Amino acid sequence: xxxxxxxxxxxxxxxxxxxxxxxxxxxxxxxxxxxxxxxxxxxxxxxxxxxxxxxxxxxxxxxxxxxxxxxxxxxxxxxxxxxxxxxxxxxxxxxxxxxxxxxxxxxxxxxxxxxxxxxxxxxxxxxxxxxxxxxxxxxxxxxxxxxxxxxxxxxxxxxxxxxxxxxxxxxxxxxxxxxxxxxxxxxxxxxxxxxxxxxxxxxxxxxxxxxxxxxxxxxxxxxxxxxxxxxxxxxxxxxxxxxxxxxxxxxxxxxxxxxxxxxxxxxxxxxxxxxxxxxxxxxxxxxxxxxxxxxxxxxxx
Amino acid sequence: xxxxxxxxxxxxxxxxxxxxxxxxxxxxxxxxxxxxxxxxxxxxxxxxxxxxxxxxxxxxxxxxxxxxxxxxxxxxxxxxxxxxxxxxxxxxxxxxxxxxxxxxxxxxxxxxxxxxxxxxxxxxxxxxxxxxxxxxxxxxxxxxxxxxxxxxxxxxxxxxxxxxxxxxxxxxxxxxxxxxxxxxxxxxxxxxxxxxxxxxxxxxxxxxxxxxxxxxxxxxxxxxxxxxxxxxxxxxxxxxxxxxxxxxxxxxxxxxxxxxxxxxxxxxxxxxxxxxxxxxxxxxxxxxxxxxxxxxxxxxx
Numbered sequence: 375x376x377x378x379x380x381x382x383x384x385x386x387x388x389x390x391x392x393x394x395x396x397x398x399x400x401x402x403x404x405x406x407x408x409x410x411x412x413x414x415x416x417x418x419x420x421x422x423x424x425x426x427x428x429x430x431x432x433x434x435x436x437x438x439x440x441x442x443x444x445x446x447x448x449x450x451x452x453x454x455x456x457x458x459x460x461x462x463x464x465x466x467x468x469x470x471x472x473x474x475x476x477x478x479x480x481x482x483x484x485x486x487x488x489x490x491x492x493x494x495x496x497x498x499x500x501x502x503x504x505x506x507x508x509x510x511x512x513x514x515x516x517x518x519x520x521x522x523x524x525x526x527x528x529x530x531x532x533x534x535x536x537x538x539x540x541x542x543x544x545x546x547x548x549x550x551x552x553x554x555x556x557x558x559x560x561x562x563x564x565x566x567x568x569x570x571x572x573x574x575x576x577x578x579x580x581x582x583x584x585x586x587x588x589x590x591x592x593x594x595x596x597x598x599x600x601x602x603x604x605x606x607x608x609x610x611x612x613x614x615x616x617x618x619x620x621x622x623x624x625x626x627x628x629x630x631x632x633x634x635x636x637x638x639x640x641x642x643x644x645x646x647x648x649x650x651x652x653x654x655x656x657x658x659x660x661x662x663x664x665x666x667x668x669x670x671x672x673x674x675x
Numbered sequence: 676x677x678x679x680x681x682x683x684x685x686x687x688x689x690x691x692x693x694x695x696x697x698x699x700x701x702x703x704x705x706x707x708x709x710x711x712x713x714x715x716x717x718x719x720x721x722x723x724x725x726x727x728x729x730x731x732x733x734x735x736x737x738x739x740x741x742x743x744x745x746x747x748x749x750x751x752x753x754x755x756x757x758x759x760x761x762x763x764x765x766x767x768x769x770x771x772x773x774x775x776x777x778x779x780x781x782x783x784x785x786x787x788x789x790x791x792x793x794x795x796x797x798x799x800x801x802x803x804x805x806x807x808x809x810x811x812x813x814x815x816x817x818x819x820x821x822x823x824x825x826x827x828x829x830x831x832x833x834x835x836x837x838x839x840x841x842x843x844x845x846x847x848x849x850x851x852x853x854x855x856x857x858x859x860x861x862x863x864x865x866x867x868x869x870x871x872x873x874x875x876x877x878x879x880x881x882x883x884x885x886x887x888x889x890x891x892x893x894x895x896x897x898x899x900x901x902x903x904x905x906x907x908x909x910x911x912x913x914x915x916x917x918x919x920x921x922x923x924x925x926x927x928x929x930x931x932x933x934x935x936x937x938x939x940x941x942x943x944x945x946x947x948x949x950x951x952x953x954x955x956x957x958x959x960x961x962x963x964x965x966x967x968x969x970x971x972x973x974x975x976x
Binding site: 458489490491493494495496524539540541542543545546549550553554555580581582583584585586588589590592593594596597598613616617619620621622 | 759790791792794795796797825840841842843844846847850851854855856881882883884885886887889890891893894895897898899914917918920921922923
């Protein structure tokens with residue numbers, strides 16, 4: 375529950391598959407309070423969203439309140455489907471979806487995701503982060519990398535998303551480390567920067583050998599006593615290296631910003647640096663909030 | 676249980692992680708009977724192997740009997756560790772391990788696996804299939820592909836394994852299809868040959884984009900209604916295509932034999948054919964048995 379003395383002018387919500395975060399905003403756009411819940415979209419049926427929202431932000435509400443939400447809450451399996459806008463398009467596209475609520479004081483608007491028809495690709499949530507970054511960096515052209523479960527690379531020009539490409543790198547890392555024979559070779563945590571850089575080099579040089587390099591982690595554990603933390607870091611290097619090889623047409627010679635979890639973003643910035651590609655690391659939460667604020671301002675006209 | 680009227684001269688056993696198969700052999704090397712069990716190495720502790728073996732082959736035994744086994748039964752977690760021989764080496768290396776048994780009539784010999792120190796790699800079971808293939812094709816030089824959970828490519832010259840390379844293609848296919856977001860897009864069965872060939876072409880042309888092409892399967896399901904059977908076949912094509920790109924130094928310009936499950940082997944033969952590389956498909960069971968027979972002859976020799 376949130377602080378009952380705070381009353382929000384409007385409320386910003388980032389509602390993903392696994393979690394939701396909410397911010398009570400003042401009329402001038404400052405954060406009065408924040409709260410979060412582990413009730414992500416993935417575990418909710420359509421009629422449960424309003425109850426979860428009120429559990430988290432109910433105390434902030436005094437009278438009619440606008441709520442602006444981004445993320446998987448707008449997917450077909452979410453609260454209300456906010457259809458994808460097609461590239462090229464502004465980062466906050468038209469077509470906010472309006473979620474039906476039992477509580478008449480709530481006016482819930484969900485930001486559309488963005489789709490690309492060919493090659494087929496979708497994003498939902500990242501468009502708001504990009505929008506927040508551009509709100510803070512007007513007229514910025516270049517490429518934005520958003521590392522995560524499904525890492526996105528987006529080409530930005532003239533305040534629009536021109537094209538983008540998703541790599542399943544984060545999900546592959548987790549799945550390979552936990553669900554394959556490599557689970558016996560890879561530690562749950564720990565790190566080895568040299569092993570990360572070695573994996574990166576290997577994959578950038580011969581990305582087509584990925585499935586073979588993966589098995590090497592197992593064989594090196596058996597034959598050379600490769601330790602679990604080094605295996606973990608090398609796996610990360612191999613997968614990020616293969617991604618950088620595949621995304622090279624995006625980042626080569628471009629201005630680059632990396633938006634995401636700070637530890638993971640640092641790996642991408644370090645990896646790009648080895649390729650002579652300097653990148654700026656950007657705090658994800660702050661641009662998410664800036665994007666939700668830009669959407670609110672757009673809504674209010 | 677096996678036919679109690681059959682008495683074996685010796686017994687051949689292929690004992691892998693998930694299953695075991697046994698054959699009652701005559702003195703002249705013909706198969707008198709066969710039996711199998713789902714009690715693979717993966718679910719047995721060291722003291723359980725003898726009991727399982729006797730459950731399967733006990734009726735074939737009348738007096739002292741030699742048993743020759745290959746596969747994960749010889750791993751550190753198996754019945755008795757049969758240390759790896761290092762390449763280059765004969766396909767049936769020296770150093771059979773002898774499993775201790777309570778039943779004095781049993782003389783159990785386990786065939787060593789093969790290791791490669793750099794790049795680190797291991798095989799256990801496949802060496803016996805290669806040996807059986809070479810017993811039937813003396814003086815054959817070339818490359819043998821053994822598709823499966825961990826597909827092996829082995830360079831054979833002068834009856835020896837010169838080098839080999841393992842790709843985790845089969846395990847990646849199963850894990851990606853069942854444990855990632857793609858589980859919503861990929862059917863449990865069904866096939867689409869054109870989609871397989873399209874995936875193959877895509878991955879052979881740009882193997883470094885694999886993690887991105889995987890996400891495309893999800894996005895094409897959402898945006899273009901890609902059906903689950905086509906997605907399944909395309910995933911298989913993408914992974915086998917990436918493997919063929921990575922294993923090209925092995926197979927290019929070589930005589931090729933493919934040993935494995937008939938459906939999966941057919942995919943590899945078809946895939947290699949698109950690259951102008953004709954390959955011979957070989958029945959796995961028959962060469963496993965030929966390899967176990969060669970090992971028995973060597974033991975008695």
